[in-house]
Every structure is written in structure tokens, then in C-alpha cells.
Amino acid sequence: KAGVxxxxxxxxxxxxxxxxxxxxxISGHRSVSWYQQTPxxxxxxxxxxxxxxxxxxxxxxxxxxxxxxxNSRSEMxxxxxxxxxxxxxxxASSSGQGTIGAFFGQGTRLTVx
Amino acid sequence: xxxxxxxxxxxxxxxxxxxxxxxNYSSSVSVYLFWYVQYPNQGxxxxxxxxxxxxLVKGINGFEAEFNKSQTSFHLRKxxxxxxxxxxxxxxxxxxxxxxxxxxxxxxRLLVRP
Numbered sequence: 001k002a003g004v005x006x007x008x009x010x011x012x013x014x015x016x017x018x019x020x021x022x023x024x025x026i027s028g029h030r031s032v033s034w035y036q037q038t039p040x041x042x043x044x045x046x047x048x049x050x051x052x053x054x055x056x057x058x059x060x061x062x063x064x065x066x067x068x069x070x071n072s073r074s075e076m077x078x079x080x081x082x083x084x085x086x087x088x089x090x091x092a093s094s095s096g097q098g099t100i101g102a103f104f105g106q107g108t109r110l111t112v113x
Numbered sequence: 114x115x116x117x118x119x120x121x122x123x124x125x126x127x128x129x130x131x132x133x134x135x136x137n138y139s140s141s142v143s144v145y146l147f148w149y150v151q152y153p154n155q156g157x158x159x160x161x162x163x164x165x166x167x168x169l170v171k172g173i174n175g176f177e178a179e180f181n182k183s184q185t186s187f188h189l190r191k192x193x194x195x196x197x198x199x200x201x202x203x204x205x206x207x208x209x210x211x212x213x214x215x216x217x218x219x220x221x222r223l224l225v226r227p
Contacts (some may be wrong), residue, residue, distance in 0.1 A: 004156075033214065043203065043217035056213045090156055098212035099205075100145060100164060104156040 002027065002091050004105035012111045018079040021108045025072050027095030032074040033102065034066060037088040046089075049074055050096065078110075086112045116141040127226050128196055128209040128222070134189040134221045136204030146187040148178055151201045151220075160202075161224035163187065178220045199225045 005024040007041040013019050025032050034046040044092075045058040049068035078085055088109050092102040116139045126132045138144065145164050149157040161172025168180040176187045187204060203223050205215040 006156075035215075040218050043205075043215075045216075047212040048213050048216075058214070092157075099147070099207035099215050100162070100212060102159075102215070104149075104158070106156045109154070 004091055004103055006089075006091050006105035008108060009106060010109045012113060013081050013083075015081055015112055017056050017081050019081060019110060020079065021076045021078075021089055021091075021110070023074045023076070023091030023093070023105060025074070025091075026095075026103055027065075027097050028057060030072050031094040031095040031098070032068055032072065032095055033073070033094070034076050035092065037090060037107070038062075038084075038086070039067045043090070046076070066078045081112045083112050086110060115142075115144060115208065115216045117189060117203050117204050117206055117216055117218035119202075119204055119221045120220070123222045123224060125224045125226060126194055129193050131192050132190065132194050132198075134202050134204075134223065136187045136189065136218060138185050138187065138204070140185075140206060140208070144206040145209055145212060146178075146180060147205040147207070147215065148172065148176070148187070148189050149203045149217075151203065151204060153200075157203065158223045160189070184210065193223050194223070196225050198223060 007022045031050045033048040037043045048056040052068045063079045068074045088107045090107045094102045098111045118137045147162045148160040163180045171177045201220045204218040
């Protein structure tokens with residue numbers, strides 16, 4: 001069974017640009033959550049999607065958005081990139097049991113220059 | 114609101130020695146507890162989790178943790194570490210009633226020396 005796949009693994013963007021990250025969950029999993037990991041703030045919850053609906057959202061500005069498709073794949077978008085958005089973005093998928101059955105992907109390393 | 118404290122940012126230890134990584138949490142509601150490991154440039158791998166029942170939880174790679182409700186702690190232990198255990202370890206909690214997100218501690222870097 002394939003794990004959680006995040007693409008791309010590495011990304012370099014310029015300040016002011018926008019970026020889209022992708023997450024393909026484990027087959028059969030309908031919940032996808034996103035986390036941001038930075039040296040200063042640690043691991044922080046961004047948002048969670050279940051069956052194409054955003055169910056929960058963390059304390060991030062509106063520049064951070066996401067969506068989920070009918071096949072459960074999810075994308076995360078960050079507009080008007082700032083230097084502080086440089087981080088490892090992690091995606092976790094779950095069968096619907098929430099955090100109990102969550103599996104994480106390898107992450108996408110975003111560098112904003 | 115929940116919070117997680119990992120007091121030790123780095124723990125150096127010699128190979129084959131025992132190790133304990135400390136985790137304390139604060140919460141007004143019942144929580145699930147987790148330990149994750151992160152190797153360089155990798156995602157998070159679940160080591161073990163406490164949901165209910167026995168307070169001693171055994172995980173992968175020889176790790177175990179004990180839930181202590183009175184001390185609100187969930188310390189991770191391993192009786193004999195290997196070089197390959199060098200990594201970052203994160204303790205996390207999740208609200209039992211609405212378990213959609215994990216609240217993570219700041220992490221402890223375990224450095225195993227030969």
C-alpha cells in the first residue's frame with residue numbers, strides 16, 4: 001500500500017509569488033491535514049479537509065488556502081509569498097479517525113528568496 | 114487549549130545506553146498522546162500512541178512510553194539506543210473529543226554517540 005505522497009519535495013520561489021503544493025493520501029483515506037514546520041514556530045496545524053470540505057482551520061492568514069478533490073488528493077496554496085513562509089510543509093492522511101490513524105508524508109521543503 | 118512541553122532541546126547519549134525523553138502536557142480535556150520521530154529531510158513517523166487502557170505503551174524500534182495522568186507526563190524511553198536512533202523526537206497531543214489536529218512540542222534532538 002503506497003504511503004502519503006507529497007510533490008514536489010523541494011521548491012524555491014521568489015517573494016511575492018504564489019505556490020501550490022500537492023498531497024496524495026493513502027488509498028481509501030478521506031481526511032487530509034496540513035502542517036507547517038519552521039525552526040522558530042515548530043509544527044503548526046494549517047487546516048484539515050474531509051470529503052472535499054474544509055472542516056477545521058488553524059491560525060494562519062488568508063494567504064494560506066487549500067482544497068480537496070473528489071479522489072481525496074489535496075492541494076495547498078500560498079499566495080504573495082513572504083520570506084517567513086519558508087518551511088517544511090507536511091501533509092497527513094487519515095481514514096476518518098482523525099489524529100488516531102494519521103500518517104504523514106515526506107513533506108515539501110519550500111524556500112522563499 | 115492544549116500545550117506540550119519538551120524541556121530538553123537536545124539529549125546526547127552513548128550507544129547502548131538507556132535514554133529518556135521527557136514530555137509534559139497541559140489540557141483541560143482528555144487527550145490522546147503521541148510520539149513521532151523525524152529523520153533529516155523526512156516526514157514524521159509514528160513511534161507510539163496512548164489512546165486509553167494500560168499506561169505503558171510499547172512502540173516500534175524498541176521504544177516505550179508511560180502515561181502519568183497525575184503528573185501530566187508522557188515520557189519516552191529506550192533501554193539501549195543505537196546510532197540509527199539519532200533523530201528529532203516530537204511529543205504531541207490531540208483533543209479526545211475533536212481529534213482533528215495534533216499539538217506538538219518543540220522537539221528533542223537525540224544524539225547517539227559511538
